[in-house]
């Protein structure tokens with residue numbers, strides 16, 4: 001019979017932090033004599049309940065400040081919940097904060113022994129693993145240096161090396177891995193894969209959404225301290241992108257309002273941009289192979305000759321993945337821009353990978369000076385396709401060429 005007792009059981013956990021804020025001068029004068037500070041309750045986690053089965057890999061995702069690290073630290077026993085309970089079984093190793101668990105004045109070698117003993121290993125057992133730990137960390141030349149002289153990457157290399165060599169049943173990893181260089185990150189991900197194959201349990205906090213889809217059996221999406229989704233990773237990632245998109249739209253609206261108040265009307269502007277797949281509605285997903293239509297409207301209050309319309313498509317990470325501009329199309333002469341003019345770019349047979357993309361539209365003069373950049377003025381989403389990773393969705397072929 002399969003083991004159905006969860007390795008981690010989280011019941012109705014909430015965590016409150018008390019935030020102390022400096023009072024304004026006015027408040028201090030009004031309440032003369034009282035403390036300079038006032039306190040405010042902040043709920044970093046609200047009524048979180050999760051059962052984590054042994055042998056699974058769970059991704060914790062969510063916007064900045066949504067409570068991911070707090071939840072991981074609560075699972076790790078580093079912080080106590082304000083209410084609710086957490087039960088954990090087995091040996092745990094945790095990589096929570098950069099340098100946490102390391103004693104600054106001790107050398108790397110001394111810290112390995114100290115850390116391993118905290119994680120439950122005897123000196124003899126640590127002797128057995130020591131060479132492997134140093135080998136894995138790749139910082140042999142610095143092992144007898146005090147860790148206060150380590151770079152953040154060196155810290156993480158050593159801490160991860162210890163964590164994976166103490167034979168944990170449960171491994172908790174916060175985003176610390178992101179500070180390692182690419183080669184080390186690869187090595188860590190390989191190690192995580194072998195941990196999965198050995199049936200160990202891993203809980204991972206990450207902003208690398210591709211990793212969540214690639215590695216995790218399940219993903220938990222936190223938003224403002226609450227579980228917003230718990231289930232299939234690519235669905236969690238989709239919901240997460242929707243939350244980010246809602247926030248972006250709100251922030252852009254607030255920013256536009258403020259700009260409107262502060263600044264005079266710009267010298268010409270991008271009025272609007274919409275994006276859709278030819279034959280489908282705005283807002284519907286765009287599939288690989290569709291013709292993508294980007295329709296942008298521009299205006300100039302006093303008139304502008306030989307103007308340039310340009311678009312750029314960015315991934316969620318802000319990387320430009322496509323761009324084009326009107327001078328490329330010699331058959332189209334835009335002439336003079338005054339009252340609103342609408343231009344359409346069609347990207348034929350576009351093959352973007354799964355994910356959300358943003359359109360930036362620019363109005364430029366003939367010297368290519370940017371008169372107005374409308375950043376992230378429109379967005380589209382390419383749905384999830386199994387076994388598809390990255391920003392290109394080209395149809396592959398595979399052949400077995402034998403041994």
Ligand SMILES: Nc1ncnc2c1ncn2[C@@H]1O[C@H](COP(=O)(O)OP(=O)(O)OP(=O)(O)O)[C@@H](O)[C@H]1O
Pocket residue numbers: 017018019042044062063064065066067068069070071
């Ligand atoms: N010790 C603390 N005292 C007061 N507030 C705290 C403390 N630790 C965390 N918080 C607050 O709790 C909220 C959740 O923080 P947490 O670090 O868990 O978020 P996160 O989802 O991991 O964010 P990020 O993606 O930015 O790492 C934040 O608003 C943070 O400011």
